[in-house]
Amino acid sequence: MKTRCKCPRWLILSGLVLLVLAIVFGLVGWDRFLRDHGAAQFDNPDERFKYGSIGAENDAGIPYWIFYVLPRVFPDKLPKPGIGYASFGVVWEQGQELPVGFSKRRIGFDRVANTCASCHVSSYRSQPDETPTLVATGPNHTLDVEAFFRFLVDCAKDPRFNADTLMAEINLAADLDFIDRLAYRYLIIPITKKRLAEREGQFKWIYRHDFPEWGRGRDDAMNLTKYFMIRWPMDDSFGPTDMPSIWNLKKYQPEKGHRMNFAGDSHDPYSVVIDSALGLMGAEPKDKDAFLGQIDWLVDYLKNKPAPKYPFPIDAVRAAQGKAVFDAHCAACHASARTGTVIPLREIGTDRGRIDTWGKQAAIAANQVVKDMGIERKGLVEAPLTGYVAQFLDGIWLRAPYLHNGSVPTLADLLMPPAQRPQVFWRGYDVYDPVRVGFVVQGPAAERAGTPLDTRQRGNSNQGHDFGTALQARDKAALLEYLKTL
Known part of the structure; x- marks a missing residue:
């Protein structure tokens, strides 16, 4: 019923x-x-x-x-x-x-x-009233x-x-x-x-x-990783670094002992791009496949993006003379088997703050965080940091200020003995100085646009890297002209 x-x-x-x-x-x-x-x-890779x-x-x-x-x-x-x-x-x-x-x-x-x-698009002008020229993958030296x-x-x-x-x-x-x-x-x-x-x-x-x-064009990169990715408690380390250029990343070849980041704390471009993207995201990707697809595109783009050519006139005769100076005084680190590898701090003598912000245990912890997300990469180097990477010099003209912490404003200043380098200057003005090879860092316009960097303060030392400082003036001028061609 x-x-x-x-x-x-x-x-x-x-x-x-x-x-x-x-x-x-x-x-x-x-x-x-x-x-x-x-x-x-x-449609345009640079726009993407x-x-x-x-x-x-x-x-x-x-x-x-x-x-x-x-x-x-x-x-x-x-x-x-x-x-x-x-x-x-x-x-x-x-x-x-x-x-x-x-x-x-x-x-x-x-x-x-x-x-x-x-952080990785540069701008420069030849005159104050000129529209800035943008260079994708260059260091953003104006961003605070x-x-x-x-x-x-x-x-x-x-x-x-x-x-x-x-x-x-x-x-x-x-x-x-x-x-x-x-x-x-x-x-x-x-x-x-x-x-x-x-x-x-x-x-x-x-x-x-x-x-x-930090000032314009710098960050405290590994402390950002330490406090955001692995959520460690705040310590007393401080290691400001210049925004790096990220063009032509195919030059880094791990099989040759090359390391990435200023202190050589990462193995390869793929790891650097993944970790940087995860830092921006602040969390595990919602769609891992889409995320890794974007990473693949970025790595391919950055590997094959060429360094920008120097946009101002070059004295070819003087540049040829400078090539001989470079080979005698610079190539041992910047055009040899040592390029892209870590040079001991005792040999370079630059500020150690960046090294002290990171270490083996931090790398182990960060690698575990990424592994727990189900993401495979070579990752961060699980070893103590001992120095700084000898940089490839492609596009060096646009990578001012110089040294890992951006404490030397121009290449001309880098060839001066450390005691004669500018003690205080202004970072973040994008008018270019082709004579000194770097940006304008003094004067009312630079002060209005920029932030001051005092090399006497912690993490800001401009000491060390005194290679080439004893050269004669004519050899320095020739070397600067050659560096413009790289």
Whole structure:
């Protein structure tokens, strides 16, 4: 005998309505908060490098409209009020929505994140009134990344970082629909504030008064890895380094004993790119296959991207004379089997701060973190650091300032005895000095654009690397001319 359902029809209908509403709200929530619309596509490899997503928007991304209004709401927290993100020295091309090295991707809502290009696109000018020439994969010597990190944390800690204040500014610039307005007010703004404020603990060392400012064009790379990737407690190490060039990475051949990074703490380009990308992402990749596909593209691009040619006139006769000087005084380290290998610190005599920020146990811990993500790579070198890598000199003209910590402004200064090198100079001005082979580092314009580097401060020593300092003036001039050709 069949039994009939005794549930009232209204209850069944109510249940169906609730089910439909739950599905609708679920789909709307997925679409507005989680749906990945994919990364923007680029036909030009340089454009993809400058603006393409590496997947950092998921965990490290900042909601676009919050990113947009922060300089407007907090001009007092900028290094130089009135010019927005340009005050951090970001490279910004005319007509572009975002600075170079910032990607935009919609994952539910538009988000902004950093890419490798934020630190690895150079700019230079021959005259102050000239439009800058950009060089993808070059060192960004104008970016004050420490000031940018502080800006984000300081904004999040400020009482003005609230829904009323930010929404008032967002509404002046954007016509958000009803759902997005609700989402920003009640979810996106509070969550972003919380997540940015949480970074303060990891950034404690950049607020230490006994550490000098990194300044433009530098970071404290291995401490960033130590405190973010392996989450070690803050110690007393401080090792600022210049932003490196990352062109022509195929020159590094591990089978020949080549090591990467300034102190030789990584095995190969693939490992360096993976670790750098993971640092930008701040978390395990959501889609590992897509992440590794992007890494493969980046490694291929960086291996085959040539160093830029010197853009100013070269005296061919003098350069030929300089080749002989180079062979006699420089080639033993910079054009030999030693190139790309670690030279002991006792032989170089440069600042040891960068070496002291990292070590064997840190490398073991970092390699384990990446292995636990299911990512295979040769990884970081699990051995004590003993010196600095003898650099390949391709494109050396654009890699000023010099030494691993960027403490010597020009190649001409590097050929001076350490006691005669500039003690204080200004980093971050992109007008080029073809005579001294480097950037202009003194004068009112350099002071307005740059940040000071005092070589008497910790981590900033300009001592060491006194090779070629005893050459005659004519030989130094010839050597400089030859170095322009590399």
